[in-house]
Amino acid sequence: MQTLTYRFPARKAATRPIHVGVVASGDLEILLEPLAPGDDDGVVVRVRTSVNGFDTVWHDVLERFFTRTPLAGRWELNDFGATPGVVNLRLRQASEAAAS
């Protein structure tokens, strides 16, 4: 297992906690929480993944997503071997739930 942390700039902020997904084979869960007082602005992502050595892929997938969807908050991704496509879908699901 590997724990990775990334930061990205963001414009708008999540206002309520969102939870999607399951830590199942080929899937991941995402917890999104509004920034707490004292947090730096922007997106803070912590990824815990069962598959080691994909730091660059994670960075690229997340950077692409948060460039298009600059939603500030604390993002936690608990991953059990999801492909970039699945990661992207779960991120979209979380951001859409935050907007609704």
Place this chain on the structure above:
Amino acid sequence: MTELLAGQSWQELLARHSFIELDALGRAGALLDPGSLRVLAGPFDRLESPWLEPQGITPQADDGTVVARGTVDGRPVVVAAIEQGFLGGGTGEVSGAKISQALLLAAADSRAGSPTAAVILFETGGVRLQEANLGLNAVAEICSAVLDLRSNAPVIGVVAGTVGSFGGMSIAAGLCTRLIVTPQARIGLNGPAVIEQEGGIDEFDSRDHTLIWAVDGGGQRHATGLADSLVPDDSNLLRTAVIDAIDAGVPEPGRHRSERLDVLASRLAVYDPADAPSPGDLPALWGGSYEPVPASTQPTVVQASDPPTTRGRTWMLELSGSAPVESIIPSVLSATTADARYLAVVPDPDNRFYRAREGQVGLTESLALAQAVRDLITADEGAEHKRAIVAVVDLPSQAYGRYEEMAGLHQAMAATTDAYHAARVAGHPVVAVVVGKALSGGFLTHGMQANQILALDDPGVEIHAMHQAAAARITLRTVDELNELAKTIIPMSYDVEDWAKLGFCDGLLTVGSTDDPTREDVETVGAAIEDAVRRARGGPRDLSNRLDSDAAVSTRAASRRVRDVLAQQWNTAS
């Protein structure tokens, strides 16, 4: 394929809302009245397992079990839904505590006059082997909590699939007021891969899916009276079945499946592995309702002339002193003194159930233990001073066999679990003394419902959730890797001194010889049992001491947090 329809037409099948395809939260929501669901101890309460990250396993924020309150057809209900995708639905310290504590809160409400039913969605491979001994204890606590609630409000079990219910959690399923299954469901004690590992491919071919569903499948369990309703994979129909099951209420005392020793005895009397029916013939042999098989006579049992000497037999004879030791069946010994009844499971080389010849807890052992415990409850009914029950534990495991599974070993073990719980609740001090091996479902059945658990401090004493080779196979690790992990993850350790740190050891006893005890050794253990009996008489009749002990305060901090969070959130939103 037609059996998967379970009475539906193809058109209905295509139009249905699948229940199996939902995750745990979706399943809970599908059963509760629309808009009534309120999640307790959810992902943002951060009650993840403390044992997984150190092993390099990604945890899940709610530890893979959703607890939700709501209503079903207007009645208050708590749902515990196990997420089958997360580590095969395995019961860990946190996920298990969520289920047992939710059931205990429902029981407290029900006793206080607001009946709160429970629905448990079983999708589990059994104990989460990464948390072995804490998972095993969690299952014992769940079984106890099901029984605490069951007399006041219905506890409905649902096994929808596709993981099904295996391991000790199937004992809990066997304790439910009513059990609802789909054709895709499976219920068994030992999973096919574990039986193959322990007994070889001739005993059970774990790749043979037709065989697996013929033995464990929802259709078969329903056809033999081990499940109450068979419902197709349709959310609306499952909800209707749950409504009906809750409407049916609490049965009369003695009418629960796990209390029907008469049915179990009559079924086992006509069931012999030497002349076993095929799975397809079993419903005709036993009938589809859980009622006694007519005109059954107990098979004659031959006592081996020279039973093997084992620790269990040795300590049984020594501890019971001058009281005569009788064989209820050759593999179950009983001795009754003025103060206590001693019980032990021992090897019987001539056991007609050939997978239970080495002292394993099998079908007939479960029945004999349950009868011996129930008999004492009856004998002491109304007595102010109830005699103690001392479970002398030296058992390699439960019986891993296909004929055991076909007959529903989980249901037989539920009968024993129920009996021990009933004795404890009635005020009999129940003390388990582990003198040898105490593995897995065998220990769950014979020992883990005790008020007090004692163990000899000896390298030959081993308490665990599964044999090492099988545990390695199931968790895709090598035995060496398991040994390495066990050094830092104490619930995984096979060392009894580590087990004693988990919070449910009430005494680790040092003796000179475990195999050939001296008089002094016997006196030491006898005195420890007397102390334990005294503590049990003055202590709680539930298992709460396992969370309040000094060791539990540090080792089971996560379980204690679950208890606190659920209690806080039970009546008010967080």
